[in-house]
Amino acid sequence: MSLLPLTFLLPLAGTLILALSRGRLDARACAAVGVTIVGLAALVASWVGWRFLAGGGQSIGITLWTWVAVGDFRPTIGLTLDGLSLTMLGIITGVGFLIHLFAAWYMQGEAGTRRFYAYMNLFVASMLLLVLGDNLMLLFLGWEGVGLCSYLLIGYYYQTAANGWAAFKAFIVTRVGDVFLAIGLFLLFRELGTLDIGELLARAPQVWQEGGWQPRLAALLILGGALGKSAQLPLHTWLADAMAGPTPVSALIHAATMVTAGVYLIARLHGIFELAPGVLTLVGVIGALTLLMAGFAALAQTEIKRVLAYSTMSQIGYMFLALGVGAYEAAIFHLMTHAFFKALLFLSAGAVIVSCHHEQDMRRLGGLWRKLPLAYGGFLVGGAALAALPLITAGFYSKDEILWEALAAGHGGLMLAGLVGAFLTSLYTVRLIIGTFHGEPQSDKARHAEAGRGPLHGLPLIVLAVLSTFLGAWIHPPLSGVLPAGPGAEAHGAGHTVLGILAAIVSLGGLAVAAWLFLARQHWLAERLTGGREARLWWLWHRAWGFDIAYDRLFVRPYRGLVRVLRSDFLDRLLLLAGWLAWALHRGLSVTQTGKLRLYAGTMVAGVALVLLALVLRV
Amino acid sequence: MTLLWLILIPFIGGLLCWQAERFGDLAPRWIALATMLLELAITLGLWLHGDYHLGNAGMASESLRWSMEWRVEWIPRFGIDVHLALDGLSLVLIALTGFLGVLAVLCSWHEIVHRVGFFHLNLLWILGGVVGVFLAIDLFLFFFFWEAMLVPMYFLIALWGHSGSQGRTRIRAATKFFIYTQASGLLMLVSILGLVFAHHAQTGEYTFAYATLMQTELSEGTAMWLMLGFFVAFAVKLPVVPMHGWLPDAHAQAPTAGSVDLAGILLKTAAYGMLRFALPLFPEASQAFAPVAMTLGLIGIFYGALLACGQQDIKRLIAYTSIAHMGFVLIGIYAGTQLALQGVVLMMVAHAFSASGLFLLSGQLYERLHTRDMREMGGLWARLGSLPGFSMCFVAASLGMPGTANFLGEFLILFGSFPVAPWVVVIASVGLVLAAIYSLLLMQRVYFGPPQGDGIFADLDHREYLMMLTLLGLVLLFGLYPQPLLDTTGAAMGEVQRLFGAASQSTTLQTGTP
Numbered sequence A: 001m002s003l004l005p006l007t008f009l010l011p012l013a014g015t016l017i018l019a020l021s022r023g024r025l026d027a028r029a030c031a032a033v034g035v036t037i038v039g040l041a042a043l044v045a046s047w048v049g050w051r052f053l054a055g056g057g058q059s060i061g062i063t064l065w066t067w068v069a070v071g072d073f074r075p076t077i078g079l080t081l082d083g084l085s086l087t088m089l090g091i092i093t094g095v096g097f098l099i100h101l102f103a104a105w106y107m108q109g110e111a112g113t114r115r116f117y118a119y120m121n122l123f124v125a126s127m128l129l130l131v132l133g134d135n136l137m138l139l140f141l142g143w144e145g146v147g148l149c150s151y152l153l154i155g156y157y158y159q160t161a162a163n164g165w166a167a168f169k170a171f172i173v174t175r176v177g178d179v180f181l182a183i184g185l186f187l188l189f190r191e192l193g194t195l196d197i198g199e200l201l202a203r204a205p206q207v208w209q210e211g212g213w214q215p216r217l218a219a220l221l222i223l224g225g226a227l228g229k230s231a232q233l234p235l236h237t238w239l240a241d242a243m244a245g246p247t248p249v250s251a252l253i254h255a256a257t258m259v260t261a262g263v264y265l266i267a268r269l270h271g272i273f274e275l276a277p278g279v280l281t282l283v284g285v286i287g288a289l290t291l292l293m294a295g296f297a298a299l300a301q302t303e304i305k306r307v308l309a310y311s312t313m314s315q316i317g318y319m320f321l322a323l324g325v326g327a328y329e330a331a332i333f334h335l336m337t338h339a340f341f342k343a344l345l346f347l348s349a350g351a352v353i354v355s356c357h358h359e360q361d362m363r364r365l366g367g368l369w370r371k372l373p374l375a376y377g378g379f380l381v382g383g384a385a386l387a388a389l390p391l392i393t394a395g396f397y398s399k400d401e402i403l404w405e406a407l408a409a410g411h412g413g414l415m416l417a418g419l420v421g422a423f424l425t426s427l428y429t430v431r432l433i434i435g436t437f438h439g440e441p442q443s444d445k446a447r448h449a450e451a452g453r454g455p456l457h458g459l460p461l462i463v464l465a466v467l468s469t470f471l472g473a474w475i476h477p478p479l480s481g482v483l484p485a486g487p488g489a490e491a492h493g494a495g496h497t498v499l500g501i502l503a504a505i506v507s508l509g510g511l512a513v514a515a516w517l518f519l520a521r522q523h524w525l526a527e528r529l530t531g532g533r534e535a536r537l538w539w540l541w542h543r544a545w546g547f548d549i550a551y552d553r554l555f556v557r558p559y560r561g562l563v564r565v566l567r568s569d570f571l572d573r574l575l576l577l578a579g580w581l582a583w584a585l586h587r588g589l590s591v592t593q594t595g596k597l598r599l600y601a602g603t604m605v606a607g608v609a610l611v612l613l614a615l616v617l618r619v
Numbered sequence B: 001m002t003l004l005w006l007i008l009i010p011f012i013g014g015l016l017c018w019q020a021e022r023f024g025d026l027a028p029r030w031i032a033l034a035t036m037l038l039e040l041a042i043t044l045g046l047w048l049h050g051d052y053h054l055g056n057a058g059m060a061s062e063s064l065r066w067s068m069e070w071r072v073e074w075i076p077r078f079g080i081d082v083h084l085a086l087d088g089l090s091l092v093l094i095a096l097t098g099f100l101g102v103l104a105v106l107c108s109w110h111e112i113v114h115r116v117g118f119f120h121l122n123l124l125w126i127l128g129g130v131v132g133v134f135l136a137i138d139l140f141l142f143f144f145f146w147e148a149m150l151v152p153m154y155f156l157i158a159l160w161g162h163s164g165s166q167g168r169t170r171i172r173a174a175t176k177f178f179i180y181t182q183a184s185g186l187l188m189l190v191s192i193l194g195l196v197f198a199h200h201a202q203t204g205e206y207t208f209a210y211a212t213l214m215q216t217e218l219s220e221g222t223a224m225w226l227m228l229g230f231f232v233a234f235a236v237k238l239p240v241v242p243m244h245g246w247l248p249d250a251h252a253q254a255p256t257a258g259s260v261d262l263a264g265i266l267l268k269t270a271a272y273g274m275l276r277f278a279l280p281l282f283p284e285a286s287q288a289f290a291p292v293a294m295t296l297g298l299i300g301i302f303y304g305a306l307l308a309c310g311q312q313d314i315k316r317l318i319a320y321t322s323i324a325h326m327g328f329v330l331i332g333i334y335a336g337t338q339l340a341l342q343g344v345v346l347m348m349v350a351h352a353f354s355a356s357g358l359f360l361l362s363g364q365l366y367e368r369l370h371t372r373d374m375r376e377m378g379g380l381w382a383r384l385g386s387l388p389g390f391s392m393c394f395v396a397a398s399l400g401m402p403g404t405a406n407f408l409g410e411f412l413i414l415f416g417s418f419p420v421a422p423w424v425v426v427i428a429s430v431g432l433v434l435a436a437i438y439s440l441l442l443m444q445r446v447y448f449g450p451p452q453g454d455g456i457f458a459d460l461d462h463r464e465y466l467m468m469l470t471l472l473g474l475v476l477l478f479g480l481y482p483q484p485l486l487d488t489t490g491a492a493m494g495e496v497q498r499l500f501g502a503a504s505q506s507t508t509l510q511t512g513t514p
Helices: A004-020 A027-054 A083-106 A113-132 A136-154 A161-192 A197-207 A213-229 A238-244 A247-256 A258-268 A270-274 A277-299 A304-324 A328-355 A373-386 A394-408 A412-437 A455-468 A494-520 A522-531 A534-542 A544-566 A570-590 A597-618 B002-023 B026-049 B088-107 B116-135 B139-148 B150-160 B170-203 B220-237 B246-253 B256-281 B283-309 B314-335 B338-369 B387-398 B405-417 B422-447 B462-480 B483-502
Strands: A060-066 A076-081 B068-075 B080-086
Touching: A004 A027, A004 A060, A004 A076, A004 A113, A027 A083, A027 A113, A076 A083, A076 A113, A076 A136, A083 A113, A083 A247, A083 A258, A083 A328, A083 A455, A113 A136, A113 A247, A113 A258, A136 A161, A136 A197, A136 A213, A136 A238, A136 A247, A136 A258, A136 B405, A161 A197, A161 A213, A161 A238, A161 B405, A161 B422, A197 A270, A213 A258, A213 A270, A213 A277, A238 A247, A238 A304, A247 A258, A247 A304, A247 A328, A258 A270, A258 A304, A258 A328, A270 A277, A277 A304, A277 A412, A277 A534, A277 A544, A304 A328, A304 A394, A304 A412, A328 A373, A328 A394, A328 A455, A373 A394, A373 A412, A373 A455, A394 A412, A394 A455, A394 A494, A412 A494, A494 A522, A522 A534, A534 A544, A544 B283, B002 B026, B002 B068, B002 B080, B002 B116, B026 B088, B026 B116, B068 B139, B080 B088, B080 B116, B080 B139, B088 B116, B088 B256, B088 B338, B088 B462, B088 B483, B116 B139, B116 B150, B116 B256, B139 B150, B139 B170, B139 B256, B150 B170, B150 B256, B170 B220, B170 B246, B220 B256, B220 B283, B246 B256, B246 B314, B256 B283, B256 B314, B256 B338, B256 B483, B283 B314, B283 B422, B283 B483, B314 B338, B314 B405, B314 B422, B338 B387, B338 B405, B338 B462, B338 B483, B387 B405, B387 B422, B387 B462, B405 B422, B405 B462
Parallel strands: none
Antiparallel strands: A060 A076, B068 B080
């Protein structure tokens, strides 16, 4: 078991090797190092996981060293492996490795591959620390580390200023959430005297009353952090812009792993949320709102990656919904299947983008299905899983479980939101596939598409496609004992079956409606959306309900104004007044120094007279 | 005697550099380097062989315990001694001084070409003065060194500085620096004398000895006024808004070595002064003053950060970030818990590394681009070799990325202050967002965006690369394993916490150390 630290040390070593190589490695060598090392980490992870499962699923702790020790404050660099972290470990290294492989194809011939793989490896290492860390300080280290890597990779194509600003925005918005999380940590440490996750969860119910202000406040603050990282309302605005990064980055960071960190965090600290039922419900409500908001927004996007980005938000919304009704296992299960099919979709999108010479606007694509069969297949399988096509896809099983748990927990409204969301998902998925692959090619780039070749391109797509089918749903995360069973665990029965059928009908109905709308009534739709009253709504959806505009007015402009007002450092100017005063006095007095004897004598006499007068008057 | 040598070595080395100029420019550089390496080696030797884990927890002590002490009479009539003493805190700061001294010499290797000998004289004398400040525990001697470090700094800025735009000449910056610190230093002198006379009135004996003066009983009002005298002197140096005006000018106009010394060490003398003198001498008054000080710290965090966001000159930006970071230090000092105080130590060290790193990088940028105006930069990422990578690392440190010492410093301060002043901590945490904004703005403006030319600039040479790598290594080392440092200062900080905490009415303060 002592191999566990290797999982994060290997990618870390990869980063170091690449960072310190200073041009001694060429692009191919850099790619080889970066990919191989994540592959090794995946191997180690599977070994560790196998030993863990063979050992009966006992959680394992390894403390490397004590990070800081001051009084009671002694967080460690320590790792814990249990069912939850093993699930995450598998996703991060497994899907991560596939995406690295694909990246080796995708990034061929790009400048700065050393940088790319150094960041990617650092990301894997940080993400592993996030999920393996046994205390909240270490978790926070991973948490911020993935944020930094996300920033670096979004801004990878730095020569376009807009990409840099997208990265900037992503970091700042998530940092707002991180501040909430940090304050939550301060509160937890003050109230419970520890940051060790196991001890926290054990101590919280002993010290705190259910529904007391401390657990409510702590849960709210932690939720704030989760919202930022997982791009949920109201801190979701960064994710769509984050698509500026290379597509493998979007697949790894902004779909499969980092953005689900918030889900992991809440599941990990479920004991605190259980003590604050109101906040837990809020988690579900935020999830439901986000999944609807993002679903509508995804419908109106024109760039492939932005559709997928909003769809990611929406799917994470489902996970939050599941957390909110206490179905932690369902949330993590959906996290896993989502990692499979969304990585598949993003990689397929990457294949399309490279094949079409970096064109990613659906309005300039189309008619590609014959030319890019593998990417098309990836989109079909991934899209089917995303739309939760019944029985044959992984997405169906995980989403169905979430809906059922919501119903079983008595949250009918949330369940309904989930169904509406499922309908929307079908709509935008079909629109995405039709817009990209069917119809006539809309530009020269699409007409001259060249399909990708080679195992680096094909293998990841095929493996992920297999995992996105019902076969992927056979992998059941070993979560019992780590997370409490959901509300629907005991009540399996007729209700579940009925709901499953209902969900299937909604999903299939959505597909049918979408096919009718986007194939048969295409022109009618286009007319309505450009001229009619619907155009305004469409525009609003396209701008994702105008959050960016509102935030710009509410925060960015006041900030800019403040900076402009302060720029001259008025406090400094104020103190300089003293200097000016001395200077003015000096000038005033030096005027009297004329060198004229008569004036001096006169002044002296006047002075003497004044003094005498004062003396006389006093007497 | 070792302690005296610690002070004398830089002064003597400085004189040698000055005279060695006649043998060419290289001689003073090597002498200065050797001097600072010797200083560093001695400190590290002291650290290896000394015992800084002196028992302190809960033991009410009559006299202060130092790890080393050295004392001779100087002006017996007024009870003035040359009294030097070393504990964990001063040791750490002197080691820092030695290390940054080495860096300052190294980074001037090509930058300074005029009057090289005299430059190194000034540089080393600053460092000598600083070491004196960290060692002196006779208040008169402390004041002497406090003033002594200003003069060479003045010359460093005035003679080798850069002139900025908008009438910001180096002479003006040097004068401003001098007047600010000099005027505030005089207030401290008044306070020192006030304390001595108060002691004289009680015991009939003149003394400037720290340990004796600590026993002086003062009325509430007197203590407050005397404390304020000390506080203002330290507040100017830290700096605390609104007494910060000298800092951006001095930093921006100083040569790189000057900026490194200013940010790395001179600012730390202020925090040291608060920890060594303002708090222990006037615990009750400091306790009463704490809310004001913390508020000033908050103002510093926000004011410094917002101003940093608005700068175009890269060195001015870094200078304003120092103000914001020192806001955290101020809050930590006046929270006064063991955790917060240890955080302050870590933050001082971390900031010394990260700010020096950023100043070194901006110096290296300037050597290549001949501008400090960020409007003339942009898109430089692929054109500067490994410089952007280092910049990213130090920017990450300055925004408090976990894994760097800055993160631990800030978070220990915030964790430690939260029980005492939750709202202050909550508001200060918002400053972390601003820290991210100004740090990443620097990256965005300098390195991202469309390149403004095709040429490739010279990559870092071995000297530069090694300097940056060492600094970065230290930032990461203390970010992941700060315990050696914290153990060294634990006893000293425990002492401060005991004195300060005893004056507190609050029972939430933590007591004791590991």
